[in-house]
Amino acid sequence: MSSKNPKNQRPPFEKWYSYLLFAFVGYCVADLAILAYRDRMLPQSAPPAHPKAPPPDNYISSGAYNSITTRNIFASSGVIPDALVDKSKGTEQKENEPVPSQLPLTLIGTLVHSNPNKSIAAIEVRGKNQVVSYSPGKDIEGMASIMKVERQKVIFRNLNSNRLEYLEMKKEGNKVAFGGSPKAGAAGGKEVQKVGDNTFAIKRADLLKYTNDLSSILMQARAVPNREPGTGAINGFRILDMQPGSIYEQLGIQRMDVIKSVDGTPVDSPAKAMELYNTLKNSPKVSIQVERNGKNETMTYNIQ
Structure with a gap:
């Protein structure tokens, strides 16, 4: 009894075997080529070095402090240096003592308070025929600024010359004595x-x-x-x-x-x-x- 040969059957994916073989062979050849030429692909010398910026110079010469040392500022001795001198004039630039004022003002009276800022000076502006009271810090008609009110005297700064000046009450022959009674008049002893x-x-x-x-x-x-x-x-x-x-x-x-x-x-x-x-x-x-x-x-x- 004879038997029939089964039909020839081809394995699955047989057509891809040749492509896989070629890919494997190509990979091996590429790897061998890389191994052969690897030394030539690497850099033969070190890259050039970049120069570093020099550090900032924080050193300051002693000459930069001459303006301080010559004026004796911060001296350990504690001695206060002399006032600055205007060499063109040869005089010290300091506040002068107040001088008599030539402004058209007349001091009528003063009221000295225990708080100096509340003291009052009654001043007449000549030519305007009016008497106005001023306290320290007030300006007189744009001419002067009151600095201090004393008994029978007022000190102010002349706004034009910027110097200190003062006014004093006029000395009259017939004055009322301080601490006493007024002088008796002719009519019955009373004015x-x-x-x-x-x-x-x-x-x-x-x-x-x-x-x-x-x-x-x-x-x-x-x-x-x-x-x-x-x-x-x-x-x-x-x-x-x-x-x-x-x-x-x-x-x-x-x-x-x-x-x-x-x-x-x-x-x-x-x-x-x-x-x-x-x-x-x-x-x-x-x-x-x-x-x-x-x-x-x-x-x-x-x-x-």
Whole structure:
């Protein structure tokens, strides 16, 4: 009995065998070629070196400090060097002492406070016929800046020349002595005459004698601001004490009176009080509103 041969069957992927063999052979040949030429492919010398930047020079020569050492700044001895000298003039550049001022200003009076910044100087600008009160730090009509207020003297800086100058009150022959009573006049020993209830008469010559020495007048009485209850606003000045026979007593002012206004203008600051006081110079009649024992009264003064 004969048997039939099975049909020849080819293995799967047989057609790819030749391609795989060629790829393997090519890989081996490439690897052998690389091994043969590898030495020639490597660099034969080291790359060129890049020069490094030199480090910054932090050294400073001693000559750079000559301006400090020559002026003795930071010296261990603690000795303060001399002031700089203007060689062109040969004089030291330092603050000079104040000199008498030639500005068109007249010092009328000063009120020196325990706090220097609250001191006041009443100054008349000649030609304008007005008296204005200034405190330290204020400018006078663009001409000067107040530096310090002293008794009968004010020091300021001239804004044009930038130098220190001063004004002093004029020395008058008829002055009110400090700490004493004013000099008695010819009429009954008083310059102020009472001619009616709260009405007085005073000669202009006698009035000018007092207003020309305002600082002396301010020393004859002690006053404090009188404030409104609740708000604390100043509504006048209360006279706490005065010298016997002083001008205040002659004007009919009594202890504990509150001077509230002059000719209807409220007296709500020391500066305003000084300004109003100087209006007496040219006024034919002045009225002062006073609060006395809780009641308002008007004191009238006729300037003869």
